[in-house]
Amino acid sequence: MLLRGLSVLGLAIREQPRIFAVAVAGSVLFGVMVIASAFVVGAVVGDVVVPAISAGSVGLGVLALAAAALFGISVLRVVGIFGRRLGAGFMQFRLQAAYRRRVTRRYLDLPLAWHHRNATGTLLSNANSDVEAAWYPIAPLPFAVGTLVMLVGAIGSLFLTDWALALVGLAVFPALFALNVVYSRRMAPRQQRAQRLRAEVSGIAHESFDGALVVKTMGREAQETARFAERAGELRNALISVGRLRGLFDPLLETLPSLGTLAVLVVGTIRLRQEAISVAELVSVAFLFTVLAFPVRAIGWVLAELPRSVAGWDRVRRVLDASGEMPYGDVTLDAAQSRPASLTFADVHFSYEPVEAHRPGAQVLGEVGFTVPAGRTVALVGPTGAGKSTIASLAVRLVDPPRGTVTLDGVDVRSLTAASLAQTAALVAQVPFVFDDTVRANISLDRPGVDDEQVWAALRLAEADGFVAALPDGLDTMVGERGTSLSGGQRQRLTLARALAGRPRLLVLDDATSAVDPRVEATILAGLRSAGPAGPATSILVVAYRRATIALADEVIYLEQGRVVARGTHAELLATVGGYADLVTAYEQADAEGEQAGGVDPPPTGYDPVIPVDSGLEVEADR
Template sequence: MSSRSSFQALGRLLRYARGHRRHIVAATVCSVINKLFDIAPEILIGVAIDVVVNQEDSFVAGLGFTSAREQILVLGVLTFLIWAGESLFEYLYQILWRNLAQRLQAELRQDAYEHVQRLDMGFFESQSSGRLVAIMNDDVNQLERFLDGGANSMVQVVVTVVAVGAVFFVLSPLIALLAFTPIPLIVWGAFFFQRKAGPLYAEVRERVGELASRLSNNLAGIATIKSFTAEAREAERLRRASEAYVDANRRAIRISSAFIPVIRMAILTGFLATFTVGGMMALRGDLNVGAYGVLVFLTQRLLWPLTGLAQVIDLFERAMASTRRILDLLATPIQVHDAGGTELARPVRGAVRFDGVSFRYAESGAGVEAVDLEVPSGHTLALVGATGSGKSTLIKLLLRFHDPAEGRVLIDDQPVESLTLASLREAIGLVSQDVYLFEGSVRDNIAYGRPEASEDEVIKAARTAEAWGFIQTLPQGLDTPVGERGVRLSGGQRQRLSLARALLKDPPILVLDEATSAVDNETEAAIQRSLARIGHGRTVIMIAHRLSTIVHADQIAVIEAGRVVERGCHDELLAQEGRYAAQWRVQTGEIGAALSA
């Protein structure tokens, strides 16, 4: 990673923050004025020395203040004003830079999150949640830390070099050249260390993402870890990830820490040149004593702050490594675009058609091939087949989590890719095998799709999903917290809440993706009774492994290797004596009974 790459990242950040241009300019101006006030006392010290030595012949006397007493009083007033001005502008630049840091970090995090929400599901299938959290949290915070202090330091280093250099060349061009001799070495050293440190900090950011991902996965899977008594093994894996992060930081720190000792020697060279050559010139009378004092004091003002370049560059490199990751995330292209032109025609009848649909996942090659299926409005379609056959892929295509490579998916004869995503997904209620409940109350989760729903509507949906019975037994009823991902509820209770959530949405199309595969017989029976009530007048698409749950479906499609190999109602498929019939015999025990006989 080169300095050019880091400054390109800075340019990208400035383009992103163009709405804050006035704020940035104001903060920069306050930093500049503060630094000018900061170096002024050294000049006043030299002027004071000149007053004490030369009195009526001093520089201040030339301004109309003849007596030494008047001159000292004038310098005292100027010192007060300068210190007051420095304090005022320090307050202003801190307020401006810190508020800018807070505003930018909030906007970056929000924009990144909103952009991630618009990305297609394929993006999430190829990314770890820990990495995304690290970018939206840790990387954004890293940038905030730089804007809090590092940006001001960079501005003030430049101002120091320019302002002090101007004073030097006015007082003594020769000493100015001597004092400035180490600066090219210091700047070269700064960029040399920056080039060395840049790739190391990029690696640090990657290690942070991996560590966050490991923590996130382990905390989510803590029950599995405990059940397999794998605590020690997982602790060791986390230790290795943590050590990798420490090692990456150690390599970066080794480079950045070497900067100051090397640069100190270059600074000493410039200071000794000013100290000795300027002293000799003052002794010969070639240089005013007060000017000599100004030069000695300003040499330190000029050179010593440059040692802070190490810390500034450290912050800068960390921030730019983070900025690249944030802005690269924001630049991730959206594959499934919201057409935004056509609303799904109302009222939605719910007729669904897959017309020659083909789609393959890039990573695995799995998917569907030339699928033709039609579900009339108010009918039920059941999809059966082995795991990985393509059943869930059809649901993802219906919801436009992906777009098909060939063919079309239509609702009420409108291609889904021509519809706004909001109107499309509002028409579909999804109940998945992997139920996700949000941290909050039972009420919050049921009303997730309709936050404005009344309590009566929430209760009605819960009754229809046969969830009201157990809700009434909870300590706080509808207001009972469910815990993170619903951990305080059983699997069957979570599934019934998921169904109630979909029912409250009252969608014309209801999709059940293995909704009863992970529940007990009682819960399955309850869900089946619910489906029998809510299926009337509603299009239902079911994915099921238990064939007993779909015998009443109007149409059953058997999917194998991404293709529809059989279709028909339950009785028709049994009569065909094909794959469905064979699976039915296995599940009902007919084969086992025959073998026993």
């Protein structure tokens, strides 16, 4: 643990060498002044106070000299403390900020499949409390380094003063180090467990808050409270265990320097009677042990925090060392907004986990190939688990296929720059996400060139301009966390407008209008098909289940078990493919029953009671 902790501290020093040098210089200055103050105090007592008591008087010049010496040393000590604390704080906070940015950037580089394997609370803990814990020992580190220099100087001074007093120092200081090592070993597992439980408590809390609607409507308040209380109780007990151990060792660490001072006084008195040392030397050594008691604790602080630092660093490094990132290329597509893009899938296979010979069902997609011609609309239809949402994710490169290619305008999406891909293709997911911000900010996302005129144009195309205009503050209306002040259909239209505001050349709709009235949905899709003064400016790939939506498509791709079973127009498939006809008919009957029951749309296909295996996005939504 000690070696691993020192390696983490070494990494910090290598990353911030100049700031560390400033902090250590301040700490060394402080340490040297502590030693100097001990000998100045000894000289003042031995050469000023004792003669003054014997003579009954003292000269003003001698008093002024003693006061000036003490004042000068105090000023230099203050300068050392200022440099040490400023440097240590600056170094610690810079490292924490830098690694929070690194962890966050790593989150953005890693694929969705990696995020699905890690709880949100754990990821929040990695970026916050784990980073903080990793660099927590940085604050006392310069002080501890300066203290080591001070101890070397102090022991050297003791040998120059008297060998017997030096032996006392050699007995006390190693004992302090040994006690700190024992403390560190005992504290390590306790700190690691506490750090892990912090992440678990954060995860449960985040999940409960995120699922507040389910918790309230299903009457699960008591169960959620008990679940949270169980983990919170474990964290409490872990922290109490840490506190108990600290409470046991802290008094021992405080007592050893005091015992050393008593030993120095006893041995020093004997040596004084033997006339081996003077009063000034005895006072200097005793004072030195007294003032060393606090700085020596800095070494204990660093050693005590090393287990927590290693635990935090291991959790941070797990994120930084995670594999699976999807590097972008350097190809840029033509950004002309008047020309829609074409999308092609060629022999695409995909699995969210390694495919095993005895688990053929683990493969989500197999031999998928189709094309969305420029300016055309293609509908993906299939039962839950067929792979529709996975295809939508592949189209905008949220994930990469291990086999096969996905191309935009004939260019492999893996070769495109991030900016070009984002400018060319946009995905509107089946679960709309709205930020706790204004309508304007939710649609523009601070993208350059997206002004109010484009925002209103996107809202009109998404059939959302009417309800936005009726809001109290229009575009400046705050919509609340996750759009709580809006209905489901309004949130979906708002997220559709967000995608349209960027004028994508390929629009992927993953069941993105399921909460919208069928008549409004038909109007939206018809508007998308006729957008632009010279014909359609956007190619559309839509995951659909409503007959009205499917009928608007130029071609329908019918999927079953991750494979393309048939393709053609809606009428052709309805007449020739029995599975397709049964599925669409079932959807149509559900639509009719919903309207008879009060105009409520049936749930989207991704919300079956059994969590589907075709989409990591659906799993994330259900979770």
